[in-house]
Amino acid sequence: MSEEVGFVTMAKVERKVEEIRSIGIGMLGYAFMGKAHAHAWKSIPTYFWPPPALPRLVAICGRTKEAVFEAARRFGFEQYYTDWSLLVKNPDIEIFDNCGPNNMHAEPCIAAAEAGKHVVCEKPLGRNAEESRRMLEAVRKAGVKHMCAYNYRFVPAVRLAKKLIExxxxxxxxxxxxxxxxxxxxxxxxxxVWRLRKDVAGSGPLGDLGSHIIDLARFLVGEVKAVAAITQTFIKERPLPEDPSKKGLVTVEDAFASVVEFDNGAIG
Known part of the structure; x- marks a missing residue:
C-alpha cells in the first residue's frame, strides 16, 4: 500500500504538473506588500489545485540594489532590477504586480499595459482620480486583464455575507x-513616513484604509449614488525620519468619515 501511495499516486501528480503552463510574474516593490504578494503567488498551487497556471517568479524591482537583490534571493525571483522600465519590457513577464508606493502606481502600470502585460496593482490605484482614470484607460485600450488588490473580498465572513445577500x-x-x-x-x-506625505501617498487613511471599505460597500450593496465626507488631520506635524529633532508638515488626512446613498436606496 505504501508503494502505491508513494510512487504510483505521486507519479500521476508529477505528470499533471508538467501539463500545467507557467506564467511569468514581474513585481515592483519588495517591502511589506511585496513580501505578501510573493508569498501569495507561490501559495497558489497549495490552495487552488490544479491551478490554471503555475506562477513563475521571473523578476522583482526596487530602488536599492542591495535590498532588492536580497528580496529576490529570499522570495525566489530569478532576476532583479533597479529600473522598472526594464522590468516591464522583459518578454518572460506576463503579469506585472505593482506593490510599490502610491506615487509609483500610475506610470509603471500604464507602461506595463502598453507592453502587453496583465496588471495587478495595490490599492489605491493612483494618488488621485486623474491618475486612476489614466490607468484604467490604459489597460482597457491595451486589452489586458487588470485588477486592484482588494483582498478583503475573499475573507470567509465577507464571502458568506455576499452569498446571503445574493x-x-x-x-x-x-x-x-x-x-x-x-x-x-x-x-x-x-x-x-511616506504614507503621511501627499506627494507620495496622495491621501491618508481615505486611500489606505477607506479604499477597502468603499470596495466592500460596492461589492456587498452596490454602486454609490451620492456621498458626503469630511477629513481631518489631527496631528499636523511629525518628526522627520532623517532627523527626529526636526518636524515636518503632515500633508494628508489622518481621519475621515462619510455618509453615502446607494443606487438601490440603501444608506451607509
Whole structure:
C-alpha cells in the first residue's frame, strides 16, 4: 500500500504538473506588500489545485540594489532590477504586480499595459482620480486583464455575507456600516513616513484604509449614488525620519468619515 501511495499516486501528480503552463510574474516593490504578494503567488498551487497556471517568479524591482537583490534571493525571483522600465519590457513577464508606493502606481502600470502585460496593482490605484482614470484607460485600450488588490473580498465572513445577500436570505439591504481603525500613527512622535506625505501617498487613511471599505460597500450593496465626507488631520506635524529633532508638515488626512446613498436606496 505504501508503494502505491508513494510512487504510483505521486507519479500521476508529477505528470499533471508538467501539463500545467507557467506564467511569468514581474513585481515592483519588495517591502511589506511585496513580501505578501510573493508569498501569495507561490501559495497558489497549495490552495487552488490544479491551478490554471503555475506562477513563475521571473523578476522583482526596487530602488536599492542591495535590498532588492536580497528580496529576490529570499522570495525566489530569478532576476532583479533597479529600473522598472526594464522590468516591464522583459518578454518572460506576463503579469506585472505593482506593490510599490502610491506615487509609483500610475506610470509603471500604464507602461506595463502598453507592453502587453496583465496588471495587478495595490490599492489605491493612483494618488488621485486623474491618475486612476489614466490607468484604467490604459489597460482597457491595451486589452489586458487588470485588477486592484482588494483582498478583503475573499475573507470567509465577507464571502458568506455576499452569498446571503445574493440568495435573498437577508431581504432588502437598507444600511451598510463599516469602520476601519489602525493605531500605528496615534503616537505624535511617530515619524513622517511616506504614507503621511501627499506627494507620495496622495491621501491618508481615505486611500489606505477607506479604499477597502468603499470596495466592500460596492461589492456587498452596490454602486454609490451620492456621498458626503469630511477629513481631518489631527496631528499636523511629525518628526522627520532623517532627523527626529526636526518636524515636518503632515500633508494628508489622518481621519475621515462619510455618509453615502446607494443606487438601490440603501444608506451607509
Amino acid at each position: 440568495d435573498g436570505l437577508l431581504g432588502r439591504i437598507y444600511h451598510f456600516r463599516a469602520r476601519y481603525l489602525q493605531e500605528w500613527i496615534m503616537d505624535p512622535n511617530f515619524p513622517l
